[in-house]
Amino acid sequence: MTLLRIRTLPDPVLRQKAAAVAVVDAAIVQLLDDMLETMYPNQGAGLAAPQVGVSKRVVVIDVNDPPDPAHALQMVNPEILSASTELYTHNEGCLSVPDQFAPVSRPKRIRVKYLDRHGKEQILDAEDLLSICIQHEIDHLDGKVFVDHLSPLKRRMLMKRYDKRTHPRDETL
Numbered sequence: 024m025t026l027l028r029i030r031t032l033p034d035p036v037l038r039q040k041a042a043a044v045a046v047v048d049a050a051i052v053q054l055l056d057d058m059l060e061t062m063y064p065n066q067g068a069g070l071a072a073p074q075v076g077v078s079k080r081v082v083v084i085d086v087n088d089p090p091d092p093a094h095a096l097q098m099v100n101p102e103i104l105s106a107s108t109e110l111y112t113h114n115e116g117c118l119s120v121p122d123q124f125a126p127v128s129r130p131k132r133i134r135v136k137y138l139d140r141h142g143k144e145q146i147l148d149a150e151d152l153l154s155i156c157i158q159h160e161i162d163h164l165d166g167k168v169f170v171d172h173l174s175p176l177k178r179r180m181l182m183k184r185y186d187k188r189t190h191p192r193d194e195t196l
């Protein structure tokens with residue numbers, strides 16, 4: 024088990040399109056375990072491999088309250104098959120954009136296909152928070168971050184707050 028370093032904006036790995044996994048081998052299983060190990064102490068509900076500097080289509084999610092490692096989702100090559108027109112709004116945050124939150128609306132229900140840690144294809148119907156979290160993590164695999172869903176004005180305001188936090192010395196320059 025290894026604790027991985029979380030990449031934050033503007034790390035370019037967060038803007039790359041991640042590569043599909045050809046085979047769910049021992050290295051991918053190890054990556055899944057390390058990502059879970061990294062997600063829990065950081066109090067994340069989800070983590071995508073690009074967030075730990077690995078540009079592969081791998082995601083872990085636990086939206087259980089309280090968190091329940093025995094029932095964490097581990098998804099390889101997740102793909103949305105269908106999405107509801109009905110939306111659900113959640114105040115989203117992201118370990119790669121620390122301390123910033125903003126409401127984002129996304130499809131309330133999705134059907135998603137993925138490979139589990141045994142390389143077996145699974146189909147899952149997800150709604151509400153789980154649906155939102157899966158979409159947020161799949162965005163990471165496509166080089167997208169939740170702030171991309173905000174209006175240009177709201178995104179500018181959020182990124183200004185974020186930059187101040189990341190480079191507090193700039194304020195005095």
Ligand code: NI
Pocket residue numbers: 116117118119159160163
């Ligand atoms: Ni995120």
